[in-house]
Amino acid sequence: MTEFYLIPTWFFGFSSLLELFFGLITLGVALYAFYVNRFCDEREIKLFGYGFLAIALSYFSWAFVNWYVPFKASIQEEIFRFNNYEMLVSLGVYAHVFLFLIGLVTLVFLTMGREGNRLYSLLVILSFLIIVFSEQKIISFYFVSSLLLFYMIYHYGREFYEEGGKHNALMLLAFIFLFIASVDFTFSAINHIHFVAGHILFLIGYLFILFNLVLMVKPFLRKQKQKNG
Amino acid sequence: MGKKRSRLEIIRDILVVIKEKSGKIKPTHILYKSNLSHQMMDEYLTELLKKGFIEEGEREDKGRTYCITKKGQMFLERYKMIADFTEGFGIG
Numbered sequence: 001m002t003e004f005y006l007i008p009t010w011f012f013g014f015s016s017l018l019e020l021f022f023g024l025i026t027l028g029v030a031l032y033a034f035y036v037n038r039f040c041d042e043r044e045i046k047l048f049g050y051g052f053l054a055i056a057l058s059y060f061s062w063a064f065v066n067w068y069v070p071f072k073a074s075i076q077e078e079i080f081r082f083n084n085y086e087m088l089v090s091l092g093v094y095a096h097v098f099l100f101l102i103g104l105v106t107l108v109f110l111t112m113g114r115e116g117n118r119l120y121s122l123l124v125i126l127s128f129l130i131i132v133f134s135e136q137k138i139i140s141f142y143f144v145s146s147l148l149l150f151y152m153i154y155h156y157g158r159e160f161y162e163e164g165g166k167h168n169a170l171m172l173l174a175f176i177f178l179f180i181a182s183v184d185f186t187f188s189a190i191n192h193i194h195f196v197a198g199h200i201l202f203l204i205g206y207l208f209i210l211f212n213l214v215l216m217v218k219p220f221l222r223k224q225k226q227k228n229g
Numbered sequence: 230m231g232k233k234r235s236r237l238e239i240i241r242d243i244l245v246v247i248k249e250k251s252g253k254i255k256p257t258h259i260l261y262k263s264n265l266s267h268q269m270m271d272e273y274l275t276e277l278l279k280k281g282f283i284e285e286g287e288r289e290d291k292g293r294t295y296c297i298t299k300k301g302q303m304f305l306e307r308y309k310m311i312a313d314f315t316e317g318f319g320i321g
Contacts, residue, residue, distance in 0.1 A: 029318075036314045039307040040237070041280045044320045110320060159319040167317040216317045220310050 007066075008192045011199075016067040018199050023059030025206045026052045026103075029213055047110045054103030058096045065092035097141050101127050104148040111155040142186040149179040170212040177205030237315060239265065240282075241308050243273055244301050247283060253294045277301070 007015070033049030068089060105123045112119065127144050134140035156172040181201030187194040234242070246262040247254050260270050274295070277283045282301035286294045304311070 033314070033318075036307075036311055039304055040240075040311045042237070042311075042315075045311075045314065048318060048320050156319055165316070168319055171317075171319055212317060216313055219313075 007188075007195050011192075011196055012066055015195070015199055016063045018203055019059045019063035019066060022202060022206050023056045023063060025210045025213075026059065027056035029209060030056055032213060032217065044110055047106055051103045051106035051110065054099045054106065058099035058103060061092050061099065062096040065089055065096070068092070097131065097137075098128075101131075101141070101144060101148075104145060104152075108148050108151050108155075111152065136189075138189060139186050142182050142188075146179060146182040146186070149175055149182050153179055167212055167215070170208050170215075174205045174208035174212070177201050177208065181205060235315075237308070237312055239263070239273060240277065241305065243270075243277065244282060244297055244305055247295055247297045248302070248305065253286065253296050255292065255294055259295070 030049045030052035033045050033052065037045040037049060102124065105120070105127055109120045109123055127148070130144050131137055131140045152175040153172065156168055156175055160168040160172050178201075181198045184194050184201060185198040188198060243259060243263050243265075246259055250258065256270070256274070259274070260267060263270065263273075265273065274283070278285060280300070281298055282304055283295045284298055286296060
């Protein structure tokens, strides 16, 4: 089996914390989307919320795996192989892969502006077929993720080109970093530095999303404060 | 030529028109004020009824009329937040 990451032992605690942080940021976006959707009942906003919720859950699952593994196994070799660990860990890893791809496919589908389930089903099936039939599942997972993230760059790039604005710029930058991180993770089976660098790049990407969310929520909170005070 | 209105802007415009008419308005007035084709207006009104933003009423002298609901008023109050969200995340 070739399904493994190279992870520096010192990074296990940090990686769990970072994944938890990514999960909290994406969960924040999802919850805000659901809150906004309460007032407009728009399909796009609902889908956006579900997409980010899936990504948030995928990070919680990954954080759990990276928190759990060091307690259960000797990792002196700095190699994390899926098939060496118990069922719970494998489930956690596959839950991360499944939820992350579902989340990304949902976002890509949403940006295509199409209705109906056929295109969505096709995207989901194609994404998973590539992984299921691949011998190196981790590499194919990051390859598919990179493709989907690249499409998101195209979407926000076009939005920024046509509309401009700081929000589009922030989202474009966020997805550029997430894309580079995903490409970097493809090499995480070669050298552990890629696992660390991937996390740092993900962190920068999610910080841009967080900043965008804060910019959006801030005026609303200020208004609420004025109303109450 | 002005920028094409988004779906949310059209919904807001229809709701504002209904609200301005003291809550009761005939479809012909909506058509005139919201600057939409008949087919488009019908589609939007069906959607707004389904979402519970407006209610249909029947008056002997006026025929079919529409009034805005509490949910519709809430949409108008929160419109800026909704528009900021869709614009901010590029999903408008």
